[in-house]
Amino acid sequence: MRVAEEVSAALATGSAVVALESTLLAHGLPPGRNRKVATAIEDAVRAAGAVPATIAVLDGQMCVGLGSAELDLVCDPDAEFLKLSARDLGPAIALGRDGATTIASTSMIAHAAGIGVFGTGGLGGVHLPAPGEVSSWDVSADLDVLAATPIVVVCSGVKSVLDIAATIEVLETRSVPVVGYRTDFFPAFYRRESRFRVPWRVDTPASAAAVIAAHRDRGPVRSGVLVANPVPVEHELDAGLHDRLLAEGMAKVAHSDVRGGDVTPVLLEHFHTASGGASLDTNEALVLANVALAAEIAVALTSE
Numbered sequence: 673m674r675v676a677e678e679v680s681a682a683l684a685t686g687s688a689v690v691a692l693e694s695t696l697l698a699h700g701l702p703p704g705r706n707r708k709v710a711t712a713i714e715d716a717v718r719a720a721g722a723v724p725a726t727i728a729v730l731d732g733q734m735c736v737g738l739g740s741a742e743l744d745l746v747c748d749p750d751a752e753f754l755k756l757s758a759r760d761l762g763p764a765i766a767l768g769r770d771g772a773t774t775i776a777s778t779s780m781i782a783h784a785a786g787i788g789v790f791g792t793g794g795l796g797g798v799h800l801p802a803p804g805e806v807s808s809w810d811v812s813a814d815l816d817v818l819a820a821t822p823i824v825v826v827c828s829g830v831k832s833v834l835d836i837a838a839t840i841e842v843l844e845t846r847s848v849p850v851v852g853y854r855t856d857f858f859p860a861f862y863r864r865e866s867r868f869r870v871p872w873r874v875d876t877p878a879s880a881a882a883v884i885a886a887h888r889d890r891g892p893v894r895s896g897v898l899v900a901n902p903v904p905v906e907h908e909l910d911a912g913l914h915d916r917l918l919a920e921g922m923a924k925v926a927h928s929d930v931r932g933g934d935v936t937p938v939l940l941e942h943f944h945t946a947s948g949g950a951s952l953d954t955n956e957a958l959v960l961a962n963v964a965l966a967a968e969i970a971v972a973l974t975s976e
């Protein structure tokens with residue numbers, strides 16, 4: 673593993689560090705836009721007083737904290753970065769490949785590097801079954817990794833293309849605390865609220881930090897913590913547009929042979945294209961808000 677100097681210096685002095693994933697850049701946003709967002713994300717973390725650590729696998733090496741040229745590479749479609757979940761890390765390392773890390777693999781690498789807070793867009797979850805199927809058997813490794821890794825993930829819930837109710841149930845079964853940030857409802861990524869309530873709510877970074885510290889240091893459970901932060905209200909996607917895009921995207925996947933890890937990128941692409949970019953603005957806004965909140969929480973945790 674290679675940790676950037678700025679990141680290891682911050683960790684050594686106990687300063688706030690926020691882990692960031694690369695899959696949302698390489699596979700979640702279109703070329704060009706992704707590079708601008710990569711910089712905006714790092715700037716948002718710095719503005720809130722923490723050091724950003726974007727994580728990816730480069731030439732088979734796990735890298736924590738990327739330079740500008742490395743971010744260029746992650747965001748370049750011609751570099752053909754793989755999408756690496758946790759199980760893919762061994763093969764990618766052994767075979768010397770380049771890859772973007774998901775929430776699952778980013779969480780594992782961040783934790784191994786000593787980073788405790790991670791800000792991102794949307795968590796992977798339980799996929800809905802295709803028409804005629806009983807189960808999709810497609811449950812993101814993000815959930816199991818969060819259950820087994822003491823890391824804080826700040827996100828805007830899961831996309832409505834997933835089975836939100838089932839995802840929330842799995843988080844409960846796996847003993848992952850779900851904390852709504854200034855909300856009583858689990859967010860649905862493009863929309864501020866799903867129909868489902870969150871078990872806990874906090875209204876300040878300080879109380880989020882207190883919950884996290886108690887879970888980590890005084891509670892007997894060794895899981896991560898999910899902080900669910902709804903997209904800022906002015907950037908929420910219009911409800912009617914959202915429902916139309918969702919129905920179209922689901923039909924598109926159902927009538928194709930897209931499966932597994934390719935489903936999310938294909939659905940996101942549909943949302944971005946068919947909304948004329950409106951969903952991209954929402955996506956960008958929520959990521960920026962989440963990484964800023966992650967940084968505020970990381971700062972608050974330094975005095976816990």
Ligand code: PSU
Pocket residue numbers: 693695696697699700757773774775776793794795796797811812813814831932933934936940
């Ligand atoms: N949700 C998004 N954009 C993304 C992802 C999720 O809105 O880019 C990525 C994240 O990296 C997440 C991963 O960890 O997709 C989940 O993929 P899968 O469902 O294949 O586990």
Ligand code: MN
Pocket residue numbers: 810811812813932933
């Ligand atoms: Mn999956």
